[in-house]
Amino acid sequence: MSITSDLIRGHTETIIMANLCSHDSYGYEINKAIQEASDGQYELKEATLYGAFRRLEENGYIVSYWGDETTGARRRYYHSTDKGKEFFENSCKEWIAAKTLIDKLIDTGGIMK
Amino acid sequence: MSITSDLIRGHTETIIMANLCSHDSYGYEINKAIQEASDGQYELKEATLYGAFRRLEENGYIVSYWGDETTGARRRYYHSTDKGKEFFENSCKEWIAAKTLIDKLIDTGGIMK
DNA sequence: AGTATATACATCGCCTGTCAATGTATATAC
DNA sequence: GTATATACATTGACAGGCGATGTATATACT
Numbered sequence: 001m002s003i004t005s006d007l008i009r010g011h012t013e014t015i016i017m018a019n020l021c022s023h024d025s026y027g028y029e030i031n032k033a034i035q036e037a038s039d040g041q042y043e044l045k046e047a048t049l050y051g052a053f054r055r056l057e058e059n060g061y062i063v064s065y066w067g068d069e070t071t072g073a074r075r076r077y078y079h080s081t082d083k084g085k086e087f088f089e090n091s092c093k094e095w096i097a098a099k100t101l102i103d104k105l106i107d108t109g110g111i112m113k
Numbered sequence: 114m115s116i117t118s119d120l121i122r123g124h125t126e127t128i129i130m131a132n133l134c135s136h137d138s139y140g141y142e143i144n145k146a147i148q149e150a151s152d153g154q155y156e157l158k159e160a161t162l163y164g165a166f167r168r169l170e171e172n173g174y175i176v177s178y179w180g181d182e183t184t185g186a187r188r189r190y191y192h193s194t195d196k197g198k199e200f201f202e203n204s205c206k207e208w209i210a211a212k213t214l215i216d217k218l219i220d221t222g223g224i225m226k
Numbered sequence: 227a228g229t230a231t232a233t234a235c236a237t238c239g240c241c242t243g244t245c246a247a248t249g250t251a252t253a254t255a256c
Numbered sequence: 257g258t259a260t261a262t263a264c265a266t267t268g269a270c271a272g273g274c275g276a277t278g279t280a281t282a283t284a285c286t
Binding site for chain 4: 047073
């Protein structure tokens with residue numbers, strides 16, 4: 001973990017939804033996917049991860065069900081609802097807008113290029 | 114204000130420092146500059162702004178002095194120290210890294226292009 | 227004279243997301 | 257029998273952002 005989590009704050013839910021919009025998954029797997037995709041630069045803390053799941057479910061963006069593993073630890077799978085897909089697409093648009101804006105605001109002084 | 118401030122959270126200090134690295138300024142002016150640069154999409158709340166100034170000063174990134182206005186409201190000017198300039202340059206690098214990472218993590222599912 | 231608006235700084239208390247610490251349980255490898 | 261990996265979950269503390277509120281000066285309008 002080398003990326004400051006303060007800078008990812010606010011995108012946690014979007015990152016999780018990006019995973020769930022492509023296929024049902026569960027906490028541990030999503031976190032592994034994030035670690036791999038970031039080449040070990042970033043991972044979600046468990047408290048953050050499960051807290052985000054709770055919020056997403058409360059908002060109707062995801063639904064959960066227990067996997068039917070006959071061996072190993074049990075898994076709680078999450079599935080994105082249509083509302084969740086909409087939320088994700090909207091979050092992506094917001095990210096693009098925020099990214100553009102931050103780039104502009106940071107460049108104000110013309111110091112960085 | 115149409116941009117969710119949750120997405121800017123964590124960049125407040127960087128945005129302020131971008132202004133102060135190019136020239137000394139004061140709270141009200143910086144906020145106006147942000148509003149203009151963002152075409153009215155974003156502005157800092159005063160409590161956020163002055164809270165950030167306090168932290169930046171506590172960390173030695175900026176120093177402050179009262180302006181010598183003979184008319185109108187008094188202004189507290191802020192000046193970036195060398196440590197502050199370093200902090201800003203480092204923050205810019207972190208932003209670039211975070212931006213790249215978020216783009217990658219959000220693209221995981223290959224849903225957005 | 228009174229009111230509204232713009233400029234300008236500042237603080238208090240609340241809310242929310244993150245995290246360290248801790249706990250539970252199953253399975254495999256040494 | 258002990259360490260490691262898989263897997264889920266909660267609790268309490270902390271930090272940043274924000275609504276509300278307060279102070280003060282100057283200008284414009286009525």
